[in-house]
Amino acid sequence: MEIKLEEKKIKLVLIILFLGMILPIFLTHQNFKIYDSITKALELWDKEHLLIGMLKLVIMNTLRSIPMYIAIFLLFDSIEIIKNGRKRNFEKVLLILPIIPIAYSLIKIFYDIQLPVGKTSILGVLWFCYYVKFDLKNITYVEKYLVFLSFIVGLQWLDVSRFFNFLGVGEITSDLNKAIIFMEADVIVTLICISFFSFFTLFSILLLHFFKGQEERIARSRSEMENRHLKEVQLLVHDLKTPIFSVGALLETLTLQEEDERKKLYLKKMEDSIEKTNVMISEILSVKSEKPIVIEEMMRFIFSFLSVHKNIEGITYKSYLKKDYKLKGNRILLSRVIINLIVNSWEANSSVVNIMVKDYKKRLIIQIDDCGDGIDIDNINELIKEGVSTKNSSGKGLSFVVKTIKEMEGKIYFVKKIKNGTKIYIILKGDEYGE
Structure with a gap:
């Protein structure tokens, strides 16, 4: 097995991971006043404040997760694993998957901030595994991140709902769910969460297939261009055969007429060069x-x-x-x-x-x-x-x-x-x- 690394991208991955590890210090529920919104909703029995608290939680979790997933994407592109002459994406995924739990554990150790590897992380990783199968190569990083981050935003809305809670949720999400149940807001919250999740997920899937189709069109266009270029080169090379043959015949005539041995030697070298050029032309005409x-x-x-x-x-x-x-x-x-x-x-x-x-x-x-x-x-x-x-x-x-x-x-x-x-x-x- 052979592993190739792009040093510049690896350095960028480390910088982004470091950014992802310090962001939770600033992106806290206190700064977003999430519990203030939950408390107001309970005190005033106003579901509007509950929805505001949900929106704040989605924004906070999305901003926290963006650097981690960008780092995963960049790391995936910066590593190449070759086994038996073939690129191995499965091994790359296995190598990259532990990054999120390791980063969350370090955040817990250094800052005492609990970031659970819950349903958003698990479903996000499953989507990443599905995404890499498309093997998109000719789209920009912005387009790649847009596809995946659209799904991540949708996941954050799903995280607020009670769906897939058996995979694990954070403490704030758990408290918010309790408030939703207590205020009997299950129906409206579920409707809103599923609507946003469906919208962003569908948008992500449509983008993914659009970029895949775009890449296939680029590949076809490139293949057609290469074939056309090859034909043009072969036509040009074929047209060169006639003047080269004429030069060869002229050199042969000059050699027969020349008596100076030194000049004959030079003419012989020129004939050899012409012969080699003819061989190269024949090979180019049958380049495949x-x-x-x-x-x-x-x-x-x-x-x-x-x-x-x-x-x-x-x-x-x-x-x-x-x-x-x-x-x-x-x-x-x-x-x-x-x-x-x-x-x-x-x-x-x-x-x-x-x-x-x-x-x-x-x-x-x-x-x-x-x-x-x-x-x-x-x-x-x-x-x-x-x-x-x-x-x-x-x-x-x-x-x-x-x-x-x-x-x-x-x-x-x-x-x-x-x-x-x-x-x-x-x-x-x-x-x-x-x-």
């Missing part, structure tokens, strides 16, 4: 196809492609694989990933790049180690977004690398070295064609 990749052949192709670069002599390569080690995938795309990372190392002022490949527990591990300026690990999530660049380029490099590795069901890790440089680990499914 997956074929056996012989790792040693792929690495020779990469070094041959980079052979004209001035820093090629600074590359060291070690392989602990058998010569016919293969894996399934697109050879050109994986080659482009490694070429991209090597070029990034050179652009980070590293003249030395160490590459090592090995097999470990049926996984292919490719390690790229440089001694350049290093990568900004804290902002790695920003750097891998398409369009973000630190070198005034298109910003597609790292985005392409991460996307390609994910499509190959692999993983990539960036590790900043203590002194200078970066280590990059690419982990892919191992030899699928070996014995």
Whole structure:
């Protein structure tokens, strides 16, 4: 099992939890004068004051609970648990659920304020478990919180009523219920509570399904855009084949006519580059196809492609694989990933790049180690977004690398070295064609 944490979000969770733990000091029944309203209702036999007391209790409990539930949402989004190559939401929920009772216990210890884990907490957690099944990714945090907090407000109205009291209620709610029974206001209070609970719950459910539908439309639109972009690229690349073929034919003619051996050598290198470009074009035109990749052949192709670069002599390569080690995938795309990372190392002022490949527990591990300026690990999530660049380029490099590795069901890790440089680990499914 692998657990990933987003450090910035975890810090924000701790701040919000701290806020949630100090709010009960200020949000007390004395400040809201809840018992004053109950007392007036009994003295004047006026149900209006009883309803005012109910409203005050709902507002106080809602304000107290908001930071706790926001922290739970944020913590859920800041943790990623992966088991057997799959994201595990169930384990995340189990990890997060104890937060509310622990926080309430600490409030009791430090401030002697009793916040029971009653029906609102239990029903709220059940709703949270239902909510996470929708796996909403493309909506804002404001929209996420609006869905859940609408339900929490509805729950606070349900809490005032006597429904589900067997799950536990607070002392103030219990006293209010006694006053309601004594004043024979059960019917009107129940009607009001159920009406507000139904309204806010229905509003929350409608929002949830609206945002889910919106997310599905965004996903379809994105998929259509990617397919259209792929077709456009393939058409453009296909149109390049004719001029490249013409250049290749011209180079072949020049080679036959040239007598100077030195010039022939350069022309031969140009022919090889044209041939490699043709291979890449063929692979791009069949980008979805997956074929056996012989790792040693792929690495020779990469070094041959980079052979004209001035820093090629600074590359060291070690392989602990058998010569016919293969894996399934697109050879050109994986080659482009490694070429991209090597070029990034050179652009980070590293003249030395160490590459090592090995097999470990049926996984292919490719390690790229440089001694350049290093990568900004804290902002790695920003750097891998398409369009973000630190070198005034298109910003597609790292985005392409991460996307390609994910499509190959692999993983990539960036590790900043203590002194200078970066280590990059690419982990892919191992030899699928070996014995």
